[in-house]
Amino acid sequence: MVRYGNTVVLMSSMALFFVIASSDIGWDVATATFSGDQGAGTTPCGYGDLAMPDYGIETTGLSSALFNNGLGCGACYLVMCYNSTLCQPGSVLVTATDFCAPNPSKPPEAGGWCNPPNKHFDLNKPMFLKIAVQGAGIVPVQYRRASCQTNGGIKFEISGNPGTPYVMNVLVYNVRGAGDVQQVAIKGSQSNWVQMSQSSGQNWQTGTQLQGQSLSFQVTTSDGKMLLSDSITPANWHFGQTFEGNQY
Structure with missing residues (x-):
């Protein structure tokens, strides 16, 4: 487990400013946005139609720092918004099913959320709205690995x-x-x-x-x-x- 001390990171988006402060034991810090439609098509993980019952809407894309060249696909994370007025209480359990590609032409605080070495979750929109208020674009989050719960066999x-x-x-x-x-x-x-x-x-x-x-x-x-x-x-x-x- 990792303890984060008094490290402070300042980020902004469309005049929105928030601070990522110290984290609890066992949790890491990242940012999160949302993807509008993860319901169809083939993703870099290879899962195809993400509306299939195996994963449903409880999914997320990962930045390259977490994606691990595709070996991170299938991992599950507990994600919660914190230390922002844009947060909703509670957390979501999501499965990594997609890749959030970097955008080198933009800085990390203005569109390059997934640029290395940033840790970022591009959540399916219904999952994002469970931890952030309507209208939020990007929020600071805490996350940790969680056990995946699935039905049936591999x-x-x-x-x-x-x-x-x-x-x-x-x-x-x-x-x-x-x-x-x-x-x-x-x-x-x-x-x-x-x-x-x-x-x-x-x-x-x-x-x-x-x-x-x-x-x-x-x-x-x-x-x-x-x-x-x-x-x-x-x-x-x-x-x-x-x-x-x-x-x-």
Whole structure:
């Protein structure tokens, strides 16, 4: 845990000034804005339609300081506004599903909220309005990692090109606990374990020929916990299918 002393950061936006003061033990400090529509389209995390039941509207984009080149996708955070007249009481639990891209042409206090090394949450608008008053644009927040609460097992969505069946992409999502997957291994019923490589976000890829084999997966999250989902597909699986494994 980290204690923040009497560090003071002054930020402004449209004549709005607020102070980020000392933080409680176990919490870090950041800023938050909102995104108008995270309901459709593919995000850098690879989750596709964010209106799907697995994540709903309780989502956020992360600045690069938290996004960790896509390995931060799936992590959950408890976020609350503080030390501002724009705050609403309480906190929100959100899952990282998107990337808040930097804007190098603008300074951090005037549009470059997500520029490195800033820690910033681009919250889905309904979540933002739970911690900030209507009309607020940017607010200071405290945040900390939280355990992800999901329904059902981990989802493995298999995709690829039938013309190159040896190249397989697997999107891993709906992960309980730490939420952010750091490593994925795959095994066919007639082959050995193969470590997959991150292609983008929580998309994991292998060039091993696994067609015609039942598939098993090993998933490791940022807390170092590994989970095995053994033989969760039939041997005649095909691209475009999603399979459900075990859960933390």
